[in-house]
Amino acid sequence: MRYTYINREISWIHFNERVLQECADPNVPLLERLRFLGIFSNNLDEFFKVRYASVKRMVDTENSEETSINSETAKQLLEKITELVIELQAKSLTILQEIQHELQEEQIYIIDELQIPEEHHDFVHNYFDQKVNPNLQTIDLSSISHFPLLQESAAYLAVKLEAYKNKKLKITDKEKVSYVLIEVPDNLDRFLVLPSKDNRQYVILLDDVIRFCMEKIFFMYEFDKISAHMIKVTRDAELDIDDDFEKSFVEKISTSVSNRRISDPVRFVYDKQISIDTLNFLKKKMEIEDTDSVIPGGRYHNRRDYMSFPDLNKPQFQYEKITPLAIPNLNNEGSFFNQIRMRDYLLYTPYQSYGYVIRFLKEAALDSKVSEIKITIYRLAKNSQVAAALINAANNGKKVTVQIEIQARFDEKANIDYANTFKEVGIRLVFGVKGLKVHSKICYVTRENDKGEQEVFSLISTGNFNESTARIYTDYTLFTINAKIARELKTVFEFFETPYKMPEFKHLIVSPHYTESSFASLIEKEIENAKAGKPAFIRIKMNSFTSFKMVDKLYEASNAGVKIDLIIRGVCCLVPGVKGQSENITAISIVDKFLEHPRVFIFGSAGKPKVYISSADWMTRNIENRVEVGVPIYQENIKKEILDTFEIAWRDNVKARVFSDSFDNAYKKLDKPAIRSQFVTYDYYKSKSNLNK
Template structure:
């Protein structure tokens, strides 16, 4: 491993905390719901995304911080106090964001719906106009799923992860008080009930319908109050390297236990009396959880299901741009010319056709693919099954540890294996995050290869709203190295003679990715030292890894102009005098999720452009297999530079995606 001098850095270099930085990203998602230029139903979707993101944060990141705080010993008290400080800052930040959420919902969403003659009944009694219909819905639909549990010191009750409950206070005729837990079945049935009377639509939370009919559940008792709450649990899954069973079997057992993890967040109705709160914390063993006061409704990710459908309240549709070419075979076309597809602006059908043609092409003999997150009903997976049944040798490297997609990946692994596909799983300590595919052809004695290299998953569902870039190429140097990557993935270990894996085109994590990027930055530093133009443009989802951040600090201090587009976590702090004053950081939140990773190095005007799967995080650099790839086709390179230029130069970030769509549409027309 080569050494890179960072001695010019000050003794103390400051970094943003990764979790606080992520919360600031999620707040930007939240604030999209307050943007006057965002249509009403899109505002509601942003609130839903914010809520869903936050749930995952409390399932993944907060448990990690809690564990670190717990594991830190007396000799490391400074670190323990640091984790306490971060956890406190998280709670404080989230509380403020929840207030913003409530203000947006009450000040923007409810009035906006009302202006469309839609009443979303929120935190008030059910209107008389719909009470009879709501009552019938309760007795015929909701009551099927309602369960009750009395609370006392001997109660042994486990609240399921992120499910909704009421704590109900009752009293009998003698004045004795009782506490019960009642579930809100939002996963068993739709969260909202909708009906139309004359020209007005009424929408009710099922929470309110249950609350209003609790006297039917507890006949003979007086209902004193009902207070909603939910508990979020740790979603981490740990693996044993020497586990006797296969990874898939180990995974299935651990997934079954995931929702029984420790409680990390206890979110409760702000109207809940303090004495009831103490009872719940004690009986449900929640003393270690973050106790957070909220409103009457939780799991507002369900807002994505709100039963309102009006084109005028959504973004204007941008039909995906089709790729057209001369001839009948896409694979033949790729052998002659590289193709770049920019999703979701351009149609994903080109990628689907790549796999479909490979499944039937008479000269295609072998197909290799990495899978991280597949669509539930993946047409790519079905094309691979067809290829195997058509006599092709098909090898699929499936990453079973893709968080929250484990079950789907296991299901597809079994289905592919049953069809004759060779399935390879990663080892417990290493994730396969590369987005690559390879097709080998034989024509007489000649073997040729075509490759697919992408910034995002081979998933036609997420391709509809993730901005990604997919290269189809026959470049011989890249194909040679892509074969090496798949050989490594098939062995799941580095060879004794690493010279066999000499990457000159690709940057591959576990081999040369980090040092390759460091060398590219060093070249810009050297150019700046000679008084030559020097610039770096990097677009990422997350920027955390400190060796690479320090190198960017060094480059900035040397006079290299650095433009960063970072969607989520950004631990680099721009604008520090003498350190990062030449760095700008931009974030783009819009209708599509910015997901592509792009790296541009000025190289004295002969610009080098790389794309790939790797964010600059510790996990990507050190614990995953990632592939970044160069763009050699001058037309495609020019196009990529234009796209990144639009995103950097458009002051109103909400216009950047529209300009990109217009640019690509014009290209199609030409």
């Protein structure tokens, strides 16, 4: 039998549709629904910058016969993507209108320039004069020979100014038509909250503030009619790194990031109400190609800004904020090192406080017995407490080594800036291995104990060392003094600097050398157990699953009778529930208040489950082209905790969608008492915390 798969790009679109489902869910608080709309839009922007751009490059390099799955050419795939995206965009606009109607019922009005109450005219004009006008970039396209370079994903108002040759009949003089572009400033809030009146709250978009004040912008033009419609260009985000040996790697990445702003456009979105002559003028001037995705949209673009929609002091329309809980028995008052020496601890954010990681690093920075800190950095918070602790450690004379990934997509510039700051205080920088991104989230601290012996305390996480994302991403972090794990973490750091030496690992599962083979061996053992009549199961939680080799291995396990449960938040190329292929595989996706981010791997092992957490999804890039680290969980109480929280997620019947060959994102049937796993998980940790008081 020939195995079947889901194309990864199409699967991604189905994932983003699940995000859109959150916008439409009446049980989600109103303002949170708007923010999910922003997430949906932001996801789509990144998809076109990266995935759509990759397929387009295949077409542009005349590899249009190349295909990923199901005998579909790259050109056909582009057409299918565009068709699905147009459909989802239309659906999102309908949902936005429904949300706006519900907001109006709550006396909250998102208004345009024609709906501004007269008593607010002066307020809006003053805001425009003081804040907006000084930041406007206005380009008269009629007076320049070359079309300007449009900034990637910036929003522009395409303005058409017309003078009438017959004012009575309103007949346009074609010789007196001007086209102007106004870039909507991105350094101002997208939403302006107007003073409330009669218990009514008004919000207007920055775009409409500009439309309202058009005559102030074009006072020197002769015109009888003016129209303004939004356009946006998305560019290819791939970094082209040159081979100039005279440049440092940081210089090459800096240059490549700068060049991204002039890379090829891959998507052109326009207001579908724009006049056909304005649209044709723009497409001709911009040299929009047939292989570019040209998408008619609504009046407003960059709806990702809805992620920052003002809260309007309306807590009833937002998710209730949770208080991060304590890790049982890990006392903030005493030395973390003394406590970790006695046992391992597991942190599960955001249910528990990320402050434990910051506290660990701060203690290391100040402890006179600590001699060395080594850490991998992929994405840091804007004003990072992690970075501050590392700088503090260096200033206190500790030997600090930071492996910082300056190719972390869309965070390249931020990481280069941090690298320069680290260098200034004497932190030793390592930039990984050529051809590999370092995506692992590992840290170790070397400390002398009371006997004068060197001890190593380790952190291994499924998520970034980032206190900002830790508030909304669910991730596990293991604190351990296990000497075998520490030795192998040292080997990982040695590999960064001596990649020509083949490292060996007995405990850690490390990409690019061992992830595929290690997990394949664990799956093979379950196959053997199933064939021998022993209990055999596999339970996995990941962000994305696109490695066909690993998909095939799970198909093989399913056919051998291994029971397989998958929780995949995003892309999943595996098709579950197909007779003769995957009838023993069930897969769900959970999209809810927090972003599900852990990578967890559980193997039945004939009644003695083996549990791993990792930074790696089962994607080709994570398995073959990155340095990733997975760690076994040896301590029984922590193993039980991970098994418990996986089971809670698996029983979700409120926010879980079921993967099937119909690709309909159907919700799991609510045939039992409602279980919303993220809420139940918080209660689980709350009860554990209460037991230890």
